[in-house]
Amino acid sequence: MPRHPRLDPLADRYAARTHGMKTSEIRALFSVVSRPEVISLAGGMPAVTALPLDVVGSMIGDLVSGLGAQTLQYGSGQGYPQLRERICDVMALEGITDASASEVVVTVGSQQGLDLVTRVFCDPGDVILAEGPSYVGALGVFQASEARVRHVPMDDDGLIPEALEEALLDCRANGDRVKFLYTVPNFHNPAGVTLSEERRVALMDIAERYDLLIVEDNPYGLLGFEKGPMRALRARDSQRVIYLGSFSKTFSPGLRVGWVLAPLAVREKLVLASEAQVLCPPSLTQYAVARYLDTQPWREQIKLFAELYRDRRDATLESLDALMPEGTTWTRPEGGFYVWLKLPHGLDAKLMQPRAVNAHVAYVPGIGFYADGAGREYMRLSYCYPEPDQIREGVRRLARVIEAELDLHSTFDTVDTGSFRAVGRGPRVPDVETIVAPATSERYEDGA
Amino acid sequence: MSDPIALTEATPAAAAGPVDGTGRHPLRAVVLAGGLTFEREVSLSSGTQVVQELERAGLDAELRDADADLLPGLAAAPADAVFIALHGATGEDGALRAVLDLAGVPYVGSPAAACRLAWDKPAAKSVVRSVGLTTPDWVALPHSTFRELGAGAVLDLMVARLGLPLMVKPATGGSALGVQKVSRVEDLPAAMVSCFAYGDTVLVERFVEGVELALSVIDLGDGPEALPAVEIEPQSGVFDYAARYTPGMTEYHSPARVAPEVADRAAALAVQVHTALGLADLSRTDAIVSDDGTVHFLEVNVSPGLTETSMFPMAVEAAGYELGDVLARLLARRAGTTR
Numbered sequence: 001m002p003r004h005p006r007l008d009p010l011a012d013r014y015a016a017r018t019h020g021m022k023t024s025e026i027r028a029l030f031s032v033v034s035r036p037e038v039i040s041l042a043g044g045m046p047a048v049t050a051l052p053l054d055v056v057g058s059m060i061g062d063l064v065s066g067l068g069a070q071t072l073q074y075g076s077g078q079g080y081p082q083l084r085e086r087i088c089d090v091m092a093l094e095g096i097t098d099a100s101a102s103e104v105v106v107t108v109g110s111q112q113g114l115d116l117v118t119r120v121f122c123d124p125g126d127v128i129l130a131e132g133p134s135y136v137g138a139l140g141v142f143q144a145s146e147a148r149v150r151h152v153p154m155d156d157d158g159l160i161p162e163a164l165e166e167a168l169l170d171c172r173a174n175g176d177r178v179k180f181l182y183t184v185p186n187f188h189n190p191a192g193v194t195l196s197e198e199r200r201v202a203l204m205d206i207a208e209r210y211d212l213l214i215v216e217d218n219p220y221g222l223l224g225f226e227k228g229p230m231r232a233l234r235a236r237d238s239q240r241v242i243y244l245g246s247f248s249k250t251f252s253p254g255l256r257v258g259w260v261l262a263p264l265a266v267r268e269k270l271v272l273a274s275e276a277q278v279l280c281p282p283s284l285t286q287y288a289v290a291r292y293l294d295t296q297p298w299r300e301q302i303k304l305f306a307e308l309y310r311d312r313r314d315a316t317l318e319s320l321d322a323l324m325p326e327g328t329t330w331t332r333p334e335g336g337f338y339v340w341l342k343l344p345h346g347l348d349a350k351l352m353q354p355r356a357v358n359a360h361v362a363y364v365p366g367i368g369f370y371a372d373g374a375g376r377e378y379m380r381l382s383y384c385y386p387e388p389d390q391i392r393e394g395v396r397r398l399a400r401v402i403e404a405e406l407d408l409h410s411t412f413d414t415v416d417t418g419s420f421r422a423v424g425r426g427p428r429v430p431d432v433e434t435i436v437a438p439a440t441s442e443r444y445e446d447g448a
Numbered sequence: 449m450s451d452p453i454a455l456t457e458a459t460p461a462a463a464a465g466p467v468d469g470t471g472r473h474p475l476r477a478v479v480l481a482g483g484l485t486f487e488r489e490v491s492l493s494s495g496t497q498v499v500q501e502l503e504r505a506g507l508d509a510e511l512r513d514a515d516a517d518l519l520p521g522l523a524a525a526p527a528d529a530v531f532i533a534l535h536g537a538t539g540e541d542g543a544l545r546a547v548l549d550l551a552g553v554p555y556v557g558s559p560a561a562a563c564r565l566a567w568d569k570p571a572a573k574s575v576v577r578s579v580g581l582t583t584p585d586w587v588a589l590p591h592s593t594f595r596e597l598g599a600g601a602v603l604d605l606m607v608a609r610l611g612l613p614l615m616v617k618p619a620t621g622g623s624a625l626g627v628q629k630v631s632r633v634e635d636l637p638a639a640m641v642s643c644f645a646y647g648d649t650v651l652v653e654r655f656v657e658g659v660e661l662a663l664s665v666i667d668l669g670d671g672p673e674a675l676p677a678v679e680i681e682p683q684s685g686v687f688d689y690a691a692r693y694t695p696g697m698t699e700y701h702s703p704a705r706v707a708p709e710v711a712d713r714a715a716a717l718a719v720q721v722h723t724a725l726g727l728a729d730l731s732r733t734d735a736i737v738s739d740d741g742t743v744h745f746l747e748v749n750v751s752p753g754l755t756e757t758s759m760f761p762m763a764v765e766a767a768g769y770e771l772g773d774v775l776a777r778l779l780a781r782r783a784g785t786t787r
Contacts, residue, residue, distance in 0.1 A: 007757055011696035022694040028623070031489035035515070038484075351642040354486060354626065358646075408591060408644050412637040415600040 033362045039394035041381040042362040075283040077275040079106025083290040095235035105270045106281045110246040110258030120269045121179045122147040129181040133369030135189045149371035158195030161202040168210045180213040187220040187336025190380035219246040224335035225310040255285040315388035319395035337384040349379040361397035474508045478527035482513035485536030493755040495533040501772035528783035530555040540751045541567040554782045558750045562726035576745045579724045583745040586653040610654045619649035658738040662759035663718035665731045672722045674715035675763035679704035702766035714743045
């Protein structure tokens with residue numbers, strides 16, 4: 001068959017929404033991260049080796065040898081009933097005590113849950129409100145549904161209610177159809193912050209007044225370091241909040257088991273949509289999670305995970321405190337996986353990335369967490385996977401990279417002579433044909 | 449390939465290996481790919497492709513990363529020759545080849561010293577210009593020069609001398625990583641900042657409008673031979689990383705849609721570059737043809753991309769050769785010969 005001049009005979013047949021799907025330079029830079037010389041503070045990969053792997057292994061073996069007729073067979077589109085019962089027990093830890101198994105839909109990770117919710121509610125052009133920054137995997141789902149994302153600013157206490165109200169009024173004035181607010185209230189990905197109790201109350205009040213639907217994505221809620229879990233938004237309103245849960249951070253991301261808790265009418269649509277996508281969630285992994293919850297000390301395991309992540313968080317914050325150049329700021333998470341770091345004025349985390357990879361340290365540039373191209377001065381650091389010693393060395397390398405970048409900027413940011421009359425401090429976004437891909441095409445391993 | 453050769457000549461390494469059905473030993477190749485550079489992913493794609501092609505041609509080929517296990521691995525299980533599909537530093541700057549020379553390991557491709565020259569784009573341009581070939585005017589400077597002399601004054605001189613638009617690129621490296629076209633003077637400082645993230649020296653070159661060509665050269669023993677030029681027509685107008693590695697984003701025409709005399713000049717230039725820099729076995733020169741038919745040298749790659757979207761395999765195909773056959777012949781030529 002003769003070679004097509006564009007190397008792809010189907011090039012003219014793709015849907016318009018796939019045009020953003022192209023090979024990304026950032027992805028190329030990340031390919032080096034797999035080498036042991038590189039310390040990755042990039043991927044949000046849980047420390048699964050802290051699990052009793054032999055116990056889990058024999059448990060899954062028993063499920064196949066003893067219950068193969070069920071575990072290797074198709075199952076219910078809504079999910080394995082016993083697992084849905086146990087999911088209600090898990091949610092009760094965060095104050096959701098009124099959920100019934102019939103309202104739970106098991107999904108292939110909560111990522112599929114978010115995809116289903118978005119498909120069920122959003123038409124192209126609809127507006128989704130989301131924190132700024134927001135989980136990169138959620139932005140990918142919203143983009144695929146051709147919904148528009150409007151970011152709502154956050155601070156150390158999470159989403160700012162006044163900013164949410166302002167956004168709602170703006171949308172109303174513009175005639176935009178706001179379908180829901182997407183929020184990660186606990187130990188936010190990527191910002192690391194948690195929505196305070198006062199703001200939870202304020203948020204629910206705004207939701208009531210503006211008839212706002214909330215999609216609460218809560219993969220990290222049980223991984224607090226300082227105190228017990230906060231009361232979920234869903235615990236405050238069962239009709240206005242759709243809740244997404246996941247076993248990816250509390251057990252294993254490789255099993256791909258998550259869930260959606262939604263009012264009955266919504267649940268029905270979610271089940272139909274899920275059946276169209278995957279027929280049913282994988283039986284074996286559902287049985288595995290249910291068996292794990294039935295037979296293993298899972299609450300103690302979550303505590304163990306939290307202690308491990310707390311040590312890594314401490315190593316991260318201590319190193320940042322000791323080493324980061326002046327002008328760098330960062331959040332101080334009380335749980336979860338992430339620190340959100342702001343670079344000194346004028347620096348751009350994406351443009352700096354090749355220098356970091358050269359120095360054998362990796363992070364995720366902030367621009368990937370915004371749908372609108374913002375976030376250039378930010379980066380996400382994940383402390384969940386590397387050991388504390390590696391984290392310290394990684395932060396040391398990162399500090400040197402930032403210092404070198406500051407040195408470079410001090411050379412070029414002051415250029416204002418001769419023909420460079422228009423150049424003041426830090427023209428950060430050059431109007432040049434920069435050889436980079438748009439943020440929307442970049443994906444990082446995160447898990448949901 | 450019209451000139452089949454025996455790919456199963458006995459060599460010291462092959463003699464230690466298994467015997468095939470004909471009683472002869474297939475040549476054993478180690479294909480190096482991966483590495484610790486920005487082009488790791490591209491290299492892994494190239495390496496995988498090379499292994500498939502060599503196996504298709506009847507060789508025994510193994511893919512290996514260039515890491516701490518490499519030298520002990522080669523000592524324990526010697527290869528008849530190594531094929532270097534590493535892109536970026538180490539693989540292309542001559543360093544790895546110098547180590548293979550020390551270890552007495554045969555490899556396909558250019559020798560270490562030639563690679564060092566080709567890898568340094570400003571140095572390669574100097575050599576190319578010195579033999580009478582055309583290359584866009586340029587200046588290459590480290591960050592320290594801007595810091596010491598004042599960035600404004602130096603940038604002013606650059607623009608005054610080279611004009612606009614300018615191409616700003618790292619002095620080393622490939623796959624268009626870090627390459628920018630700057631059309632407005634006020635964008636130059638920011639472009640310099642982002643380019644210096646890739647390395648300590650930046651090459652600033654006068655932009656030449658024209659048709660982009662990839663000019664592949666192979667040497668199967670009878671001297672360097674230019675393969676048909678591949679013309680590059682990116683949909684976006686910019687042959688950037690995405691345009692290079694996403695099928696569908698760029699149209700490739702081989703032979704190139706240029707006048708026969710331009711194609712001849714381009715072929716001659718590629719062979720002259722290959723010879724002047726002391727390259728061996730295979731290379732790919734990137735060039736641009738301006739409206740007046742002049743062929744301008746841009747850079748040369750001693751380890752050209754061999755992925756499914758790379759230009760070297762297209763040129764091989766356009767010449768009527770099989771890629772696996774060409775790679776196998778290059779490997780067979782080097783088997784058992786150290787430098």
